[in-house]
Amino acid sequence: MRARVERGCSCLGEVTGESLDLELVDGLEGVRDVVIGGAYACALTEMRAVLCWGSGNLGTGSTGFVAAPVTPTVESGVIDIAAGDEAACAVMNAGA
Secondary structure: OOOOEEOOOOOOOOOOOOOOEEEOOOOOEEEEEEEOOOOOEEEEEOOEEHHHEEEEOOOOOOOOOOOEEEOOOOOOOOOEEEEEEOEEEEEOOOOO
């Protein structure tokens, strides 16, 4: 998966001029949505799994930089995700 975003995501690529070229992230398949926070990103897969990478508290108990996607501790039934500068949120299916 490759993406090009404007400045604001400082940890996931190399700054070139006014935009940021992101590198290929291994371990992502069947991605439905990707959200980008201040220094991290999270993906929601078609199987409703959440995967995150970057810097900060990614929901795994660690706060360092993680290059490969990790699965945060989250209940099942995620139907949507959102990211802010320092936090990500999941919308849950109440019937799951």
